[in-house]
Structure formats: C-alpha cells, structure tokens
Amino acid sequence: MAACPEPPLLCLPSNRLTSSRSRVIFHPKFKFMQIKFLDLKAQYDSIRSEIDAAIAETIASSSFILGPRVLSFEKNFAAYCDSAEAVALNSGTSALHLILRALGVGQGDEVITAANTFIATVASIVYTGARPVLVDIDPHTRNIDLDKLSAAISPHTKVIMPVHLYGRMVDMERLISLAIKHSLWVVEDACQAHGAKFRGKPVGSFGIAAAFSFYPGKNLGAYGEGGAVTTSDKELARRIRILRDHGSEKKYYHDMIGYNARMEGLQGAILDVKLRHLDKWNQERNRVASRYRVNLSSLPLGLPLESSEYYQVYHQFVIETDRRDELQKYLAEADIPTMIHYPVPVHKQRAFIETGIKTGALPVTEYLANRILSLPIYPELTDQQVDYISSRIREFFGQ
Ligand SMILES: Cc1ncc(COP(=O)(O)O)c(C=O)c1O
Structure with a gap:
C-alpha cells in the first residue's frame, strides 16, 4: 500500500x-x-492529563458521591450559565423531572412542550402525573412553533417547556412574554444546548429553571450519566437538592419521598475539567x-x-x-x-x-x-x- x-x-x-x-x-x-x-x-486524548489527574484525585479522596469536585462543578456551571445556582444530578431526565416536582406540578396540570424532542422531555412530565401537551415545530427553526403555542394554553397549563433542539435556542423573548401574559413557568430543556446563547444571554438563564444532560455524547459530556439544573431561585434549588437525596436535607431525616438522583464524584470531577x-x-x-x-x-x-x-x-x-x-x-x-x-x-x-x-x-x-x-x-x-x-x-x- x-x-x-x-x-x-x-x-x-x-x-x-x-x-x-x-x-x-x-x-x-x-x-x-x-x-x-x-x-x-x-x-479524551486531547485532555488526557487533566482528566487522569482529576480522576486520580477523586478516587484518592474517596469522594464518590457528590463531594468537593461536584460542588466546584456546580459553582462553575452556575456561573457559566449566568445563574445563581446549579444542582448536579444523575441525568438530564432527573433534572427535568425534579424541576417539575419541585414546582409542585402534578395530576390535573398540563405542561406544554415541543413535539420533536427526545422522549425523556415528555416522560419527565408523565412521571409527575401531569399531562404533556405537544405543540408542532416550526419548519425553519425546527423548535416549538411559537405561533401555535397560544392555542395550546388552557386553564390547566402550569409550565411551558421549550426544547433547544440540536443546539439552537428557542426565541426566548417571545416565549417568555407569552408565559408572563398567561402566568406560566418556563422550564428550559437545555439538554442539547450547553453554551448556546440568544441575544447574547446564555442558555439556562431564561426560565425559572433549566435542565441539562451530560450524557457522554453531549457538547459537555460526562464519562457516564449526569445532569444538572440551573436556576436563580434559591428556594427551588434547595427543594431540588432535597429531592435528589431521598427527600433529605439532614442525613437520615426525610421530609418527603424523594429520589436517588445525586451526581457521582467522578462525573463532577470530569465535568469540571471539561467545562473549561x-x-x-x-x-x-x-x-x-x-x-x-x-x-x-x-x-x-x-x-x-x-x-x-x-x-x-x-x-x-x-x-x-x-x-x-x-x-x-x-x-x-x-x-x-x-x-x-x-x-x-x-x-x-x-x-x-x-x-x-x-x-x-x-x-x-x-x-x-x-x-x-x-x-x-x-x-x-x-x-x-x-x-x-x-x-x-x-x-x-x-x-
Ligand atoms: C432534548 C433532551 N431532553 C432530555 C434528555 C435526557 O437526558 P439524559 O439522557 O441525561 O437523561 C436528552 C438526552 O438525550 C435530550 O436530548
């Protein structure tokens, strides 16, 4: 040859x-x-030494669940998204689900989202007992069609969940003015849009909260499963932290039935390196x-x-x-x-x-x-x- x-x-x-x-x-x-x-x-080859050092340090300090590297990632990711808080979780699906639960969304409520999305967006709504209402997409932006959104709003609607599909954001100015008019929460599904901006403002900083996935193939991907919520509502962040840890704020004291949705220490360490x-x-x-x-x-x-x-x-x-x-x-x-x-x-x-x-x-x-x-x-x-x-x-x- x-x-x-x-x-x-x-x-x-x-x-x-x-x-x-x-x-x-x-x-x-x-x-x-x-x-x-x-x-x-x-x-991985392009950042191998940084990643290997972060992994070695996490294992040496036995910080396997949450811990200092996850805390550091939360702080840095919140700043990156121009948000007061980031809560690190085990997946993007948990991020969507826990935001809705922390907002009190449940049976009898409706959540509007885009029809072209990954199934997890819609599943997270179903988990809460609420009804997903799917709105068709715009053929040009391939995101939720804002001209069709108003018609989907009913007296039961609690949340609009725009999906920034393929890394392109929804026109958040139009969407948020609609939400304000109808007193609805906006929860961004930002699982495909880490770092995207609309009119210079970063994804994850628009609604009451946003959900991110760190599935390995994402723009910011972990070496396993991972997710996060960003929000500037401190009380909402506190509720999501409780929900991610079996409804507990103090070890072995449980105020509600929550989930095991914590981020692993290794994923936090890796993501903190990769965020840079x-x-x-x-x-x-x-x-x-x-x-x-x-x-x-x-x-x-x-x-x-x-x-x-x-x-x-x-x-x-x-x-x-x-x-x-x-x-x-x-x-x-x-x-x-x-x-x-x-x-x-x-x-x-x-x-x-x-x-x-x-x-x-x-x-x-x-x-x-x-x-x-x-x-x-x-x-x-x-x-x-x-x-x-x-x-x-x-x-x-x-x-
Ligand atoms: C638009 C969208 N929403 C939600 C999710 C769920 O994220 P995860 O796989 O981390 O649970 C994904 C992941 O592919 C996604 O692309």
Missing part, C-alpha cells in the same frame, strides 16, 4: 482495501478516510457547521437556519431531503455514519399511544421525521473529513 497521506486516524486499516469493493470508496482527493459519528476517544474547554469545543463545532454549509449550499437540501441573534452550538448538524433514506444508505456504503433525531415522533411511539394524538395532528414534526439526517459533527472532526463527507453527499446528488 502506498504511504497514506493522512495521519493514521484517518486511514482505514489495510485489510479494508481488499474487502468488498462496494464498501471502499476510492476518491482521487480523499483516500480511505475513516469517519466516526462521534469521537469521544479523540476528545466547552467554549473552544463549541467554536470548533461552529467551524464544522460553517464548512458543511459552504460545501453543501448548492445542493437541494434543507440546512440549519442561521441568524445573528442566535449563537448555536450545533449539538447536531441536521440536513433535510426527501431522498433521506437513499442518502443515508449511500453514505453508509462509504463508511460515513449518520443518525436520525428522531425517526419516530414521540406521539407516534408505542409508549405514548394512549395520549390519543392522531397521526397527522403534528404535521411538521411528522414531515420532518421522514426527511432529517444528522451528519457527523464534533470538535475533532477535521476540515478534510468534513470535505470528504461533503464530497460524498455532492456525489450522491450528481455534483
């Missing part, structure tokens, strides 16, 4: 050259480029997104909306085409992994059949579910890799 022009990471092992020809794409400019959907190992790199990583995601945008601009594809008021953090780079399945297969044959977020809208999942929402009731969500495709995007994805992926997409469309 001739010397590979790329660093080893980008080269397929030589046995791939002799494997099925249909799976190895020869291209004059980009030979044998290996693409991952996400490369968490590359990220988040802005740089988000800038790299923006580099990748801009390059895709330029490379793909002449194709018959829907691209993520860009506008100056939004700092997007591109948790996903989602394109749209009515030839989605064909394109996904074509890319898979070139060893380019893609994903669909999400292939089946929540209201069409078997788990939510009893909500009685009929097919066709949320037309934009349903339409997009058949057209969207998430391309690889992460800080370590090189320009050459983005060009390679783009060249395959252009090839698919005959350009």
Whole structure:
C-alpha cells in the first residue's frame, strides 16, 4: 500500500482495501478516510492529563458521591450559565423531572412542550402525573412553533417547556412574554444546548429553571450519566437538592419521598475539567457547521437556519431531503455514519399511544421525521473529513 497521506486516524486499516469493493470508496482527493459519528476517544486524548489527574484525585479522596469536585462543578456551571445556582444530578431526565416536582406540578396540570424532542422531555412530565401537551415545530427553526403555542394554553397549563433542539435556542423573548401574559413557568430543556446563547444571554438563564444532560455524547459530556439544573431561585434549588437525596436535607431525616438522583464524584470531577474547554469545543463545532454549509449550499437540501441573534452550538448538524433514506444508505456504503433525531415522533411511539394524538395532528414534526439526517459533527472532526463527507453527499446528488 502506498504511504497514506493522512495521519493514521484517518486511514482505514489495510485489510479494508481488499474487502468488498462496494464498501471502499476510492476518491482521487480523499483516500480511505475513516469517519466516526462521534469521537469521544479523540476528545479524551486531547485532555488526557487533566482528566487522569482529576480522576486520580477523586478516587484518592474517596469522594464518590457528590463531594468537593461536584460542588466546584456546580459553582462553575452556575456561573457559566449566568445563574445563581446549579444542582448536579444523575441525568438530564432527573433534572427535568425534579424541576417539575419541585414546582409542585402534578395530576390535573398540563405542561406544554415541543413535539420533536427526545422522549425523556415528555416522560419527565408523565412521571409527575401531569399531562404533556405537544405543540408542532416550526419548519425553519425546527423548535416549538411559537405561533401555535397560544392555542395550546388552557386553564390547566402550569409550565411551558421549550426544547433547544440540536443546539439552537428557542426565541426566548417571545416565549417568555407569552408565559408572563398567561402566568406560566418556563422550564428550559437545555439538554442539547450547553453554551448556546440568544441575544447574547446564555442558555439556562431564561426560565425559572433549566435542565441539562451530560450524557457522554453531549457538547459537555460526562464519562457516564449526569445532569444538572440551573436556576436563580434559591428556594427551588434547595427543594431540588432535597429531592435528589431521598427527600433529605439532614442525613437520615426525610421530609418527603424523594429520589436517588445525586451526581457521582467522578462525573463532577470530569465535568469540571471539561467545562473549561466547552467554549473552544463549541467554536470548533461552529467551524464544522460553517464548512458543511459552504460545501453543501448548492445542493437541494434543507440546512440549519442561521441568524445573528442566535449563537448555536450545533449539538447536531441536521440536513433535510426527501431522498433521506437513499442518502443515508449511500453514505453508509462509504463508511460515513449518520443518525436520525428522531425517526419516530414521540406521539407516534408505542409508549405514548394512549395520549390519543392522531397521526397527522403534528404535521411538521411528522414531515420532518421522514426527511432529517444528522451528519457527523464534533470538535475533532477535521476540515478534510468534513470535505470528504461533503464530497460524498455532492456525489450522491450528481455534483
Ligand atoms: C432534548 C433532551 N431532553 C432530555 C434528555 C435526557 O437526558 P439524559 O439522557 O441525561 O437523561 C436528552 C438526552 O438525550 C435530550 O436530548
């Protein structure tokens, strides 16, 4: 085999050259480029010494549950989100659920959220006994359609839960003025939007509280499960701290039935290190997104909306085409992994059949579910890799 022009990471092992020809794409400019959907190992390699030291220190001090590194992360993450408090938890799902419980949301209440979201957003509402009310999404922003939101508000509505999907925030000025008009709480689902901004103001600082997930693949990801609530309401933060620890403020004294939703010490230590790199990583995601945008601009594809008021953090780079399945297969044959977020809208999942929402009731969500495709995007994805992926997409469309 001739010397590979790329660093080893980008080269397929030589046995791939002799494997099925249909799976190895020869291209004059980009030979044998290996693409991952996400490369968490590359990220770890770039900060290995800091992470290893934080892990070693946490183990040496036996701070396995909560502890000083989690406290430090809470302080730093609250400041990062321009909030008075952050409460570290075991998942984003717990963050959403515990905010609703701490607000007293329960049976007889309704919580409005977007129809295109990960199931956890809606499940967290169901856990409380409240009824989720799904609003269709805007075809351009792919977030909750603010023109349709008012019609979903009823005398039972307690909370509006906007989801900043794919790393793009909802227009929080419009949403909050609607909430104020109807005396409703706003709880941000910021699980895909760490570091995003709307008109210069950071995600997690808009509503009564916000929920973050630190699932490993998130823009800020733990090395296991993790989540957090940010809020500037000190009493709400106190209630969530009690709920995360079996309803207890003082060890073995329980004022209510709570949960085991505490963050592990190791995750706090890791996240505290990784938080220092988040802005740089988000800038790299923006580099990748801009390059895709330029490379793909002449194709018959829907691209993520860009506008100056939004700092997007591109948790996903989602394109749209009515030839989605064909394109996904074509890319898979070139060893380019893609994903669909999400292939089946929540209201069409078997788990939510009893909500009685009929097919066709949320037309934009349903339409997009058949057209969207998430391309690889992460800080370590090189320009050459983005060009390679783009060249395959252009090839698919005959350009
Ligand atoms: C929009 C959204 N909400 C909630 C969650 C739940 O977070 P977790 O997986 O940490 O429970 C996720 C995680 O993927 C998410 O993307």
